Amino acid sequence: MFEIVKILYRELHYQIVKRNPLVANNERRFRKQLKTSLNMKRSVGMQSIAFLAFGAMSAMGIAISPEKYVITSLLASLALIPFIFGIYVTAVQSSYVLSLGLFEPLKVLPLRVGALYLSELLSIDLIPSFSIVLPSILVVIVKYPISGILALLWMILGVFIGHTLGLLILTFFGLKVSQRKGRGHSLKNLFKIFALMLYMGVFYVMTYAQNYIRAHSEYLASFMGRYSLAYPFTIASIFEPFKSFLLLAVYSVIFGSIYVVVIRRTWSKIIEPEVISSAQKFSKFRPSKGGSLFALVSKDLRIIFRKTAMLTGFLVPLYFALPQLIMGIQSGNFALSDATALFFTVGFMSTAGADAILKVEGKTLDFLRTLPLKKGTYALSKALSMSTVPSIILLLVLGVTYYFNGIKAVYLLPYALMLPLTSSLIVMLYFFHYKAEEIGISEVNFGHIIVLFIIVGVAYALLGAPLVLLGLLKGLPLSYGIDAILIAVLLYALGVSR
Amino acid sequence: MGFNFVSTFEHLNVGVTFIKLSVLHIPTVGGMIEVEGLVKKFGSKVAVNGISFTVHDGEIYGLLGPNGSGKSTTMKILSGILRPTRGRVLVGGINVAKDPIRVKEIVGYVPETPVLYESLTPSELFNFVGGIRGIPKDKLEDRVNYFVRAFEIEEYLEQFIGTLSFGTQQKVSLITALLHDPKILVMDESMNGLDPKSARILRELLIEFKRQGKSIVFSTHVLPLAEMICDRVGVIYQGNIIAEGTIEELKSKAHEENLEDVFLKLTESKDEVYNIVQALKEAL
Numbered sequence: 001m002f003e004i005v006k007i008l009y010r011e012l013h014y015q016i017v018k019r020n021p022l023v024a025n026n027e028r029r030f031r032k033q034l035k036t037s038l039n040m041k042r043s044v045g046m047q048s049i050a051f052l053a054f055g056a057m058s059a060m061g062i063a064i065s066p067e068k069y070v071i072t073s074l075l076a077s078l079a080l081i082p083f084i085f086g087i088y089v090t091a092v093q094s095s096y097v098l099s100l101g102l103f104e105p106l107k108v109l110p111l112r113v114g115a116l117y118l119s120e121l122l123s124i125d126l127i128p129s130f131s132i133v134l135p136s137i138l139v140v141i142v143k144y145p146i147s148g149i150l151a152l153l154w155m156i157l158g159v160f161i162g163h164t165l166g167l168l169i170l171t172f173f174g175l176k177v178s179q180r181k182g183r184g185h186s187l188k189n190l191f192k193i194f195a196l197m198l199y200m201g202v203f204y205v206m207t208y209a210q211n212y213i214r215a216h217s218e219y220l221a222s223f224m225g226r227y228s229l230a231y232p233f234t235i236a237s238i239f240e241p242f243k244s245f246l247l248l249a250v251y252s253v254i255f256g257s258i259y260v261v262v263i264r265r266t267w268s269k270i271i272e273p274e275v276i277s278s279a280q281k282f283s284k285f286r287p288s289k290g291g292s293l294f295a296l297v298s299k300d301l302r303i304i305f306r307k308t309a310m311l312t313g314f315l316v317p318l319y320f321a322l323p324q325l326i327m328g329i330q331s332g333n334f335a336l337s338d339a340t341a342l343f344f345t346v347g348f349m350s351t352a353g354a355d356a357i358l359k360v361e362g363k364t365l366d367f368l369r370t371l372p373l374k375k376g377t378y379a380l381s382k383a384l385s386m387s388t389v390p391s392i393i394l395l396l397v398l399g400v401t402y403y404f405n406g407i408k409a410v411y412l413l414p415y416a417l418m419l420p421l422t423s424s425l426i427v428m429l430y431f432f433h434y435k436a437e438e439i440g441i442s443e444v445n446f447g448h449i450i451v452l453f454i455i456v457g458v459a460y461a462l463l464g465a466p467l468v469l470l471g472l473l474k475g476l477p478l479s480y481g482i483d484a485i486l487i488a489v490l491l492y493a494l495g496v497s498r
Numbered sequence: 499m500g501f502n503f504v505s506t507f508e509h510l511n512v513g514v515t516f517i518k519l520s521v522l523h524i525p526t527v528g529g530m531i532e533v534e535g536l537v538k539k540f541g542s543k544v545a546v547n548g549i550s551f552t553v554h555d556g557e558i559y560g561l562l563g564p565n566g567s568g569k570s571t572t573m574k575i576l577s578g579i580l581r582p583t584r585g586r587v588l589v590g591g592i593n594v595a596k597d598p599i600r601v602k603e604i605v606g607y608v609p610e611t612p613v614l615y616e617s618l619t620p621s622e623l624f625n626f627v628g629g630i631r632g633i634p635k636d637k638l639e640d641r642v643n644y645f646v647r648a649f650e651i652e653e654y655l656e657q658f659i660g661t662l663s664f665g666t667q668q669k670v671s672l673i674t675a676l677l678h679d680p681k682i683l684v685m686d687e688s689m690n691g692l693d694p695k696s697a698r699i700l701r702e703l704l705i706e707f708k709r710q711g712k713s714i715v716f717s718t719h720v721l722p723l724a725e726m727i728c729d730r731v732g733v734i735y736q737g738n739i740i741a742e743g744t745i746e747e748l749k750s751k752a753h754e755e756n757l758e759d760v761f762l763k764l765t766e767s768k769d770e771v772y773n774i775v776q777a778l779k780e781a782l
Binding site: 027030031099283284285286287288289290291292294295296298299302303306307363364366367369370371372373374437438 | 541577578579598599600602603607609613614615616617618621622624625626627628629630631632635636638639642643646652653655656675
């Protein structure tokens with residue numbers, strides 16, 4: 001069985017390398033890259049080592065903490081990493097894998113549940129996420145062996161839950177083929193996005209629901225104890241092994257059952273995607289407005305909003321921003337400074353969208369290459385597409401800010417557009433700085449994303465410095481000025497690198 | 499310069515109406531396509547091994563060859579998609595290696611297999627291509643509506659491309675290549691998947707394009723079709739052009755009655771085919 005996964009892995013990475021203009025135009029580099037990328041052990045090993053440094057930093061925090069509650073709260077936040085990796089890699093990477101047609105040859109084979117190969121293939125990409133949590137787990141194992149092993153099991157369960165939820169997203173939103181773009185299509189997509197946002201926020205909702213229950217029912221509060229029943233807070237139970245083991249068993253049974261159902265459904269939908277058809281009608285072509293930039297951005301957005309699973313990649317900032325926003329609304333106090341911090345968080349986290357936006361094309365890159373398209377225009381269009389969803393999120397946050405702060409909220413309006421644009425321009429310059437003219441999609445791995453987060457982080461530190469040094473209102477004009485110059489420089493560099 | 503499609507399709511009864519389409523003015527130098535000593539390597543593998551040929555204005559040039567002979571690679575180079583490793587390729591007087599973007603502006607390329615955005619509708623795809631190629635709105639509307647009617651895909655305009663049959667996707671791919679009224683057409687086995695009616699329409703369309711002075715490079719495995727429409731053919735085998743000329747010239751040189759036999763003889767496959775067929779007959 002693993003032989004097939006190995007073939008799929010090689011094919012996937014061959015396709016990725018082939019579409020990477022940084023290496024495809026350089027024969028020596030191409031061969032070298034193929035050697036690295038097609039070697040599963042080496043590729044996973046190198047990524048894991050890269051993450052180990054981050055994992056070591058977290059582990060130090062746990063090593064010097066004498067208090068158990070500090071350890072559990074640190075582990076709870078760490079447990080989010082494999083979970084988010086699981087959900088993200090499954091929802092986004094699987095859409096990409098399927099768009100490359102990797103499973104087409106398997107469809108004709110007599111396989112009962114071929115989607116298991118998809119699970120295995122994705123689990124290879126999930127392995128490096130453990131490098132971030134493993135050092136901390138090892139520290140806990142050394143200090144408290146049984147609790148440490150339980151923590152490890154919770155991390156494994158976390159990635160499994162994320163993977164199962166990712167498969168659910170893929171099955172319900174990603175594997176439907178709507179035959180006709182009806183009138184209600186946009187509305188349905190908006191609803192799907194809303195449902196997805198709720199879905200992603202379900203763990204926060206559960207936490208708040210528990211707080212509510214604790215406040216209103218002593219019986220329930222004593223039954224639940226002081227630990228949450230919702231992952232990742234369940235990891236707090238590792239110092240009560242019996243309870244923790246019981247919770248692990250319950251979670252495993254629930255998500256194991258869901259997985260069994262969903263993996264069969266995924267395969268049957270890969271074999272025969274659900275077709276939503278409607279009555280045929282003859283129509284006349286109506287041209288729309290716009291030049292090449294508009295055409296490229298609207299194409300990207302159409303595809304992203306139609307492939308809801310792909311949209312998950314753009315909602316990562318929301319996942320990080322949601323608790324701050326909910327806390328602000330709950331407390332009835334969402335100051336301008338809180339909003340600014342949230343703007344920076346969303347803008348910074350929007351960097352994660354790089355992976356999804358560069359995977360919009362898939363096989364159709366070959367079609368794009370037949371068109372007279374300049375690399376600079378293409379890169380700029382990708383930057384604009386990438387910044388659209390975070391900007392919409394920030395405009396919604398701005399609405400909340402206006403509710404609490406009145407007209408002063410308008411001071412932050414430029415940030416809603418400029419911060420995501422700054423992040424996305426940096427990302428595009430990083431991937432499109434090569435000299436060749438051809439349009440190509442670079443390989444995006446977690447290492448690239450980490451490097452990009454660091455670069456964007458430095459840029460944001462530069463933008464945030466005036467606010468810290470001069471105060472919010474006095475520092476804003478300078479911060480906007482710096483950002484405008486930065487955007488202009490990035491645009492110039494993107495043009496030059498064509 | 500304009501052209502009248504009515505005369506072309508009247509006898510096919512496809513119900514088209516007269517639409518006058520202005521042709522983009524594209525200056526050309528010498529032959530529309532000039533290939534000299536073209537070499538394309540993929541690593542150590544030589545896909546095209548120093549071929550030379552010329553395609554003139556108003557000529558349909560057939561590039562024939564077995565699978566893996568270098569046809570598609572040559573066609574991708576002519577379309578500005580791939581760059582030559584060595585040699586000189588001028589398309590409409592533009593050097594492909596130096597300015598592939600300008601080459602793409604004047605070439606319409608139809609691949610063997612349509613690779614299109616499956617979650618867009620044909621309407622959206624035509625708008626997308628129109629936007630990138632900067633085709634004026636009224637011209638785009640005229641051309642799309644004309645071709646959509648000619649190839650009978652009106653009912654699929656608002657359906658997602660991923661849900662369309664291979665043949666319909668091929669028609670969509672074909673239309674996207676014709677939208678900007680290309681001066682040069684590069685068609686890599688583009689008749690694949692087309693129903694007989696659409697194939698006939700495309701054939702007539704190519705003849706009309708030729709009449710207008712456009713250059714067409716055309717590859718097919720359907721040799722009777724090549725015999726029917728190509729002015730000259732080049733037989734490419736293992737990356738080399740091993741024969742070139744009009745169909746009659748090739749038949750005469752090879753002392754064969756039809757193009758299929760000429761092709762098999764040139765590619766040293768005739769005896770091989772005979773032996774395989776005999777072996778199969780015995781085995782069955």
